[in-house]
Amino acid sequence: QITLKESGPTLVKPTQTLTLTCTFSGFSLSTTGVGVGWIRQPPGKALEWLALIYWDDDKRYSPSLKSRLTITKDTSKNQVVLTVTNMDPVDTATYYCAHMGEQQLVPTAWFDPWGQGTLVTVSS
Amino acid sequence: AIQLTQSPSSLSASVGDRVTIACRASQGISSALAWYQQKPGKAPKLLIYDASSLESGVPSRFSGSGSGTDFTLTISSLQPEDFATYSCQQFNSFPLSFGGGTKVEIK
Numbered sequence: 088q089i090t091l092k093e094s095g096p097t098l099v100k101p102t103q104t105l106t107l108t109c110t111f112s113g114f115s116l117s118t119t120g121v122g123v124g125w126i127r128q129p130p131g132k133a134l135e136w137l138a139l140i141y142w143d144d145d146k147r148y149s150p151s152l153k154s155r156l157t158i159t160k161d162t163s164k165n166q167v168v169l170t171v172t173n174m175d176p177v178d179t180a181t182y183y184c185a186h187m188g189e190q191q192l193v194p195t196a197w198f199d200p201w202g203q204g205t206l207v208t209v210s211s
Numbered sequence: 212a213i214q215l216t217q218s219p220s221s222l223s224a225s226v227g228d229r230v231t232i233a234c235r236a237s238q239g240i241s242s243a244l245a246w247y248q249q250k251p252g253k254a255p256k257l258l259i260y261d262a263s264s265l266e267s268g269v270p271s272r273f274s275g276s277g278s279g280t281d282f283t284l285t286i287s288s289l290q291p292e293d294f295a296t297y298s299c300q301q302f303n304s305f306p307l308s309f310g311g312g313t314k315v316e317i318k
Contacts, residue, residue, distance in 0.1 A: 124307075134247075134255065134298055134309040149306050150212070183254055196302030197245035199266065201254035 089113035091123075091184050091202035098208050105171040105207060109184030116142055116162045120189025123167040124198055125158065127180040135180075139187065140167060141194055176209045213237050213301050215310035223318040230286040232297050232313045239279045240303035246275055246284045249312075250295045258297075259284065289315070 095107035107125070114121055124139035138148045138158040148156050157170045167184060182205055185198035214237040224230050234244065242262035247255035257266045259275035262282055272287045286293055294317055299310040 126309075133311045134300075136300075136307040136309065139307075147305050147307075151306075185254075195260070196243075196307060197257060197260045197300060198247075198255070199257035199260075201256070204254050 089186050089200055091186060091200065093182060093184050093202045093205040095182075095205060095207065097206060098210065099174050100211050101175055101209060103174050105174050105178070107169045107171075107182055107184075107205065107207075109167040109169070109202060111165050111167070111184075111186065111202075114186060114188075116140075116160050116165070116167070118142055118189070119192045120194045122187035122194055122196075123160070124185050124187055125167075125169045125182065126185060126198065126201075127178075127182045128204075129177075129180040132180075137171075137182075138169060139196075141187075174209045179207065179209045181206045212306050213240060213304060213308055215299055215301055215308055217297075217299060217310035217313050219313060220311060221314040221316060223316045224289050225318045226289055226291055228289045228318075230289050230293075230315060232284045232315075234277075234282040234284070234299035234310050236280045236282070236301055236303075240301045242278045243301055243303035244275070244277070244282050245300045245302065246273075247298045247300065248293075248295045249298065255298065286315075 091111040122141040125137040140158045155172045185201040216235045244262045246259040249255040263275045296314045298312045
Protein backbone atom coordinates (compact mmCIF):
# COMPACT_ATOMS: atom_id res chain seq x y z
CA GLN A 88 0.00 0.00 0.00
CA ILE A 89 1.39 3.37 -1.04
CA THR A 90 1.03 6.25 1.38
CA LEU A 91 2.41 9.77 1.41
CA LYS A 92 2.31 12.48 4.05
CA GLU A 93 3.27 16.12 3.85
CA SER A 94 4.89 17.96 6.75
CA GLY A 95 6.08 21.48 7.34
CA PRO A 96 5.03 24.79 8.86
CA THR A 97 1.39 25.79 8.81
CA LEU A 98 2.17 29.50 8.99
CA VAL A 99 4.94 31.43 7.27
CA LYS A 100 5.60 35.14 6.99
CA PRO A 101 5.83 37.01 3.69
CA THR A 102 9.31 36.81 2.11
CA GLN A 103 10.18 33.69 4.10
CA THR A 104 11.15 30.37 2.54
CA LEU A 105 8.77 27.43 2.87
CA THR A 106 10.23 23.95 3.21
CA LEU A 107 7.85 21.01 2.87
CA THR A 108 8.73 17.36 3.28
CA CYS A 109 6.87 14.46 1.71
CA THR A 110 7.51 11.19 3.53
CA PHE A 111 6.28 8.13 1.72
CA SER A 112 6.06 4.37 2.04
CA GLY A 113 5.08 1.48 -0.17
CA PHE A 114 7.41 2.35 -3.04
CA SER A 115 11.00 3.35 -3.70
CA LEU A 116 12.18 6.41 -5.58
CA SER A 117 15.05 4.32 -6.89
CA THR A 118 12.64 2.17 -8.93
CA THR A 119 12.81 2.90 -12.64
CA GLY A 120 9.95 5.08 -13.82
CA VAL A 121 8.70 6.22 -10.42
CA GLY A 122 8.25 9.86 -9.46
CA VAL A 123 6.80 12.19 -6.84
CA GLY A 124 5.02 15.42 -7.62
CA TRP A 125 3.84 18.49 -5.70
CA ILE A 126 0.51 20.16 -6.35
CA ARG A 127 -1.17 22.99 -4.47
CA GLN A 128 -4.73 24.26 -4.14
CA PRO A 129 -5.62 27.72 -2.81
CA PRO A 130 -8.82 27.73 -0.72
CA GLY A 131 -11.80 27.32 -3.00
CA LYS A 132 -9.68 27.28 -6.14
CA ALA A 133 -8.31 24.85 -8.69
CA LEU A 134 -5.38 22.50 -8.43
CA GLU A 135 -2.01 23.81 -9.61
CA TRP A 136 0.96 21.60 -10.45
CA LEU A 137 4.25 22.84 -8.99
CA ALA A 138 7.09 20.37 -9.51
CA LEU A 139 8.04 16.73 -9.82
CA ILE A 140 11.10 14.56 -9.47
CA TYR A 141 11.74 11.17 -11.05
CA TRP A 142 13.78 8.17 -9.94
CA ASP A 143 16.70 9.27 -12.13
CA ASP A 144 16.71 12.75 -10.51
CA ASP A 145 15.05 14.34 -13.55
CA LYS A 146 13.27 17.43 -12.20
CA ARG A 147 10.47 19.47 -13.77
CA TYR A 148 9.02 22.75 -12.58
CA SER A 149 6.06 24.96 -13.30
CA PRO A 150 7.48 27.79 -15.45
CA SER A 151 5.48 30.40 -13.56
CA LEU A 152 7.15 29.44 -10.27
CA LYS A 153 10.41 27.91 -11.44
CA SER A 154 12.63 30.64 -10.06
CA ARG A 155 11.22 30.07 -6.57
CA LEU A 156 11.04 26.26 -6.43
CA THR A 157 13.55 23.56 -5.63
CA ILE A 158 12.70 19.86 -5.42
CA THR A 159 15.07 17.23 -4.06
CA LYS A 160 14.87 13.61 -3.01
CA ASP A 161 16.48 11.49 -0.32
CA THR A 162 15.96 7.93 -1.46
CA SER A 163 17.39 6.42 1.71
CA LYS A 164 14.87 8.30 3.85
CA ASN A 165 11.94 7.90 1.42
CA GLN A 166 11.48 11.65 1.35
CA VAL A 167 11.02 14.40 -1.19
CA VAL A 168 11.54 18.02 -0.19
CA LEU A 169 10.07 21.09 -1.87
CA THR A 170 11.30 24.57 -1.05
CA VAL A 171 9.47 27.71 -2.09
CA THR A 172 11.29 30.99 -1.64
CA ASN A 173 9.90 34.47 -1.14
CA MET A 174 6.48 33.39 0.07
CA ASP A 175 3.54 35.73 -0.47
CA PRO A 176 -0.05 35.70 0.80
CA VAL A 177 -1.17 34.48 -2.65
CA ASP A 178 0.82 31.30 -1.94
CA THR A 179 -1.63 30.39 0.82
CA ALA A 180 -2.86 26.94 -0.16
CA THR A 181 -3.08 23.29 0.69
CA TYR A 182 0.07 21.64 -0.58
CA TYR A 183 -0.10 18.01 -1.70
CA CYS A 184 2.54 15.50 -2.68
CA ALA A 185 1.58 12.54 -4.84
CA HIS A 186 3.05 9.34 -6.26
CA MET A 187 3.61 8.93 -9.97
CA GLY A 188 3.89 5.31 -11.03
CA GLU A 189 5.35 3.51 -13.97
CA GLN A 190 3.88 1.31 -16.65
CA GLN A 191 6.34 -1.31 -17.84
CA LEU A 192 9.17 0.85 -16.53
CA VAL A 193 7.92 3.90 -18.46
CA PRO A 194 7.17 6.91 -16.25
CA THR A 195 3.60 8.08 -16.00
CA ALA A 196 2.56 11.65 -15.26
CA TRP A 197 -0.69 11.30 -13.41
CA PHE A 198 -0.92 11.34 -9.65
CA ASP A 199 -2.00 8.35 -7.61
CA PRO A 200 -2.29 8.29 -4.69
CA TRP A 201 -2.05 11.69 -3.02
CA GLY A 202 -1.02 12.65 0.47
CA GLN A 203 -3.61 14.19 2.77
CA GLY A 204 -2.27 17.68 2.12
CA THR A 205 -1.03 20.40 4.43
CA LEU A 206 -2.51 23.89 4.62
CA VAL A 207 0.11 26.61 4.56
CA THR A 208 -0.97 30.15 5.39
CA VAL A 209 1.19 33.13 4.50
CA SER A 210 0.59 36.06 6.80
CA SER A 211 2.53 38.54 8.85
CA ALA B 212 1.33 25.91 -21.87
CA ILE B 213 -1.79 23.82 -22.41
CA GLN B 214 -4.96 25.22 -20.86
CA LEU B 215 -7.79 22.93 -19.79
CA THR B 216 -11.33 24.31 -19.70
CA GLN B 217 -13.99 22.34 -17.87
CA SER B 218 -17.69 22.76 -18.31
CA PRO B 219 -19.92 23.27 -16.57
CA SER B 220 -18.20 24.74 -13.52
CA SER B 221 -21.02 23.34 -11.39
CA LEU B 222 -24.16 21.30 -11.84
CA SER B 223 -27.06 20.04 -9.79
CA ALA B 224 -28.25 16.50 -10.27
CA SER B 225 -30.30 13.84 -8.57
CA VAL B 226 -29.37 10.35 -7.49
CA GLY B 227 -29.70 8.07 -10.49
CA ASP B 228 -29.07 10.79 -13.07
CA ARG B 229 -26.55 10.41 -15.87
CA VAL B 230 -23.95 13.15 -15.53
CA THR B 231 -21.50 14.35 -18.16
CA ILE B 232 -18.57 16.68 -17.55
CA ALA B 233 -16.49 18.13 -20.37
CA CYS B 234 -12.80 19.05 -20.49
CA ARG B 235 -11.38 20.88 -23.49
CA ALA B 236 -7.66 21.30 -24.11
CA SER B 237 -6.23 24.39 -25.80
CA GLN B 238 -4.24 22.12 -28.13
CA GLY B 239 -4.21 18.44 -28.95
CA ILE B 240 -3.03 16.15 -26.15
CA SER B 241 -3.74 12.75 -27.72
CA SER B 242 -5.17 10.64 -24.89
CA ALA B 243 -2.95 12.05 -22.14
CA LEU B 244 -5.71 13.00 -19.74
CA ALA B 245 -6.64 11.98 -16.21
CA TRP B 246 -9.75 12.63 -14.13
CA TYR B 247 -9.86 13.07 -10.36
CA GLN B 248 -12.62 13.20 -7.77
CA GLN B 249 -12.22 15.43 -4.73
CA LYS B 250 -14.50 15.61 -1.71
CA PRO B 251 -14.44 18.57 0.70
CA GLY B 252 -11.37 18.60 2.90
CA LYS B 253 -9.90 15.56 1.17
CA ALA B 254 -7.17 14.92 -1.35
CA PRO B 255 -8.05 14.21 -4.99
CA LYS B 256 -8.54 10.60 -5.99
CA LEU B 257 -7.62 9.25 -9.42
CA LEU B 258 -10.60 7.92 -11.39
CA ILE B 259 -9.47 7.70 -15.01
CA TYR B 260 -6.10 7.85 -16.79
CA ASP B 261 -5.17 7.75 -20.47
CA ALA B 262 -8.56 9.40 -21.11
CA SER B 263 -10.56 6.18 -20.77
CA SER B 264 -8.74 3.69 -18.54
CA LEU B 265 -10.56 3.07 -15.29
CA GLU B 266 -8.31 3.09 -12.23
CA SER B 267 -8.46 -0.14 -10.23
CA GLY B 268 -11.18 -0.09 -7.61
CA VAL B 269 -13.17 2.74 -9.21
CA PRO B 270 -16.83 1.83 -9.84
CA SER B 271 -17.74 1.02 -13.42
CA ARG B 272 -20.40 3.75 -13.47
CA PHE B 273 -17.49 6.14 -14.12
CA SER B 274 -16.19 6.29 -17.67
CA GLY B 275 -14.00 8.58 -19.72
CA SER B 276 -13.83 9.25 -23.42
CA GLY B 277 -12.25 11.52 -25.97
CA SER B 278 -8.94 12.28 -27.59
CA GLY B 279 -7.21 15.27 -29.10
CA THR B 280 -8.83 18.32 -27.53
CA ASP B 281 -12.23 17.17 -26.29
CA PHE B 282 -12.81 14.82 -23.39
CA THR B 283 -15.74 13.69 -21.29
CA LEU B 284 -16.22 12.14 -17.89
CA THR B 285 -19.54 10.33 -17.52
CA ILE B 286 -21.21 9.01 -14.40
CA SER B 287 -23.88 6.65 -15.67
CA SER B 288 -26.06 6.64 -12.54
CA LEU B 289 -25.15 9.19 -9.90
CA GLN B 290 -24.83 7.81 -6.39
CA PRO B 291 -24.90 9.76 -3.09
CA GLU B 292 -21.16 9.28 -2.63
CA ASP B 293 -20.45 10.84 -6.05
CA PHE B 294 -21.30 14.38 -4.97
CA ALA B 295 -17.87 16.00 -5.21
CA THR B 296 -15.67 18.14 -7.41
CA TYR B 297 -14.15 16.60 -10.53
CA SER B 298 -10.96 17.84 -12.18
CA CYS B 299 -9.13 16.89 -15.35
CA GLN B 300 -5.33 16.93 -15.79
CA GLN B 301 -3.26 16.75 -18.95
CA PHE B 302 0.09 14.99 -19.05
CA ASN B 303 0.87 15.25 -22.74
CA SER B 304 3.55 17.86 -22.11
CA PHE B 305 5.13 19.97 -19.43
CA PRO B 306 4.02 22.03 -17.66
CA LEU B 307 1.36 19.67 -16.39
CA SER B 308 -1.98 21.39 -15.95
CA PHE B 309 -5.38 20.93 -14.36
CA GLY B 310 -8.83 22.08 -15.32
CA GLY B 311 -10.78 24.46 -13.13
CA GLY B 312 -13.00 21.76 -11.67
CA THR B 313 -16.68 20.87 -11.85
CA LYS B 314 -18.68 20.73 -8.66
CA VAL B 315 -21.50 18.17 -8.68
CA GLU B 316 -24.17 19.10 -6.18
CA ILE B 317 -27.39 17.52 -5.01
CA LYS B 318 -30.55 18.79 -6.65
